[in-house]
Amino acid sequence: MTNRLTKLIITALLSTSVLALTGCASSTTTESTGQYLDDSVLTTKVKSSLIAEKNIHAGNVTVTTFKGIVQLSGFVNTPNEVLKAGEVASKVPGVVKVENDLIVK
Structure with a gap:
């Protein structure tokens, strides 16, 4: 009986450990709260830079x-x-890459 209980406890602990570690894994499709806030600030800085640029109708x-x-x-x-907007966005500190999907009217 003790042997069976020991095996059950060990199995439960290992399962819990695996689940805990899986929860810590990083995902490429979701952001942490901190990353979301950083991205929000970055979005605001890029938008402000585009508005400040006189040659872009932002x-x-x-x-x-x-x-x-x-x-x-x-x-x-x-x-x-289109080109100028991409340049302005890429110069904002913290921008890793710019995907410029702007369309000329």
């Missing part, structure tokens, strides 16, 4: 950030605005 530009990767989407008036 009103129709959407900025989203996931793990430091900034995505620009929406519409601008000229191909030059």
Whole structure:
């Protein structure tokens, strides 16, 4: 009886340990709370930089950030605005990469 109880306890402890370690694993599709806040700040900084740039009509530009990767989407008036927006976004500290999906109207 004691041997069986010992095996049961060991199995339970190992199972709990494996589950605990699995919960600590990093995911490529979700963010931690800290990363989400960092990305929110980064999004705000990129949007502010785009608005401050006089050669970009940023009103129709959407900025989203996931793990430091900034995505620009929406519409601008000229191909030059597409290029300039990508340049401005890439110069913001903390931006890892810019995915420029802007479309010329």
